[in-house]
Amino acid sequence: MHAEAFERIAPHLELVSMPYTEVLYACNEELQYAYFPTSATASLLCGLEDGVSVEVAVVGNEGILDVSIFMGYNAALTMATIQTAGYGYRLPAQLLKREFDQGGSLQHLLMRYTRTLIIQMAQTTACNRRHSVEQQLCRWLLLNFDRVHSGSLAMTQEVISNMLGVRRESITEAARKLQMDGLISYCRGHIKVLDRPGLETHVCECYDVVKKESERFFSDLKVSGAAGEEARCVQ
DSSP, rough: OOOHHHHHHGGGGGEEOOOOTOOEEEEBOOOOEEEEESSOEEEEEEEESSSSSEEEEEOOOTTBOOOOGGTTOOBSSSEEEEEEEEEEEEHHHHHHHHHHHTTTHHHHHHHHHHHHHHHHHHHHHHHHHHHHHHHHHHHHHHHHHHHHSEEEEEEOHHHHHHTSOOHHHHHHHHHHHHTTTSSSEETTTTTEOHHHHHHHHHOOOOHHHHHHHHHHHHHHHHHHHHHHHHHHOOO
């Protein structure tokens, strides 16, 4: 993002606490704020008629909640709940939309991120439909650990089973196998990755697709940031 665009929105950014399980917004709710997690992570959930909510994406400090703000329909696509407690910034939705409509670097950045999010959602849907529970669990763990930047994740097997839309017993069995293989440890709701390279050999291709797209996104950010700084110096 060019410095001029950031300077316009910076005074309106508000640092907020994001406690575990907080609901930022419900599906179809009119959005008052855009959220930018810094140390927190959020789960985007799709609710079903039977009351079950299944995760379709996880968002950390690479993303924004919710892309609907600038996509022409200011109502949330999904429910967003905090999965890992932390902090983030919020910005009035109308201000973000107004800045987006001016075009320029911020618009490009937001559209570029939207592509990254769509790819994660699409790959998650395919993964949940075609791959084993063990592969899904590996993907879920790796994506979350990529975003929390911590060696431990506080999460019960019941919550994970709800996120993946599978039976808790299936998660228990998959987690037990990963522990027996020395890949993770699980104790009292805390998960640690002991052998990340080994875990990556157990995961399906879905993780790699999402990871590579995220890497391309961050690479584009660096190029865009360098171009913006160069343009500013020329002026």
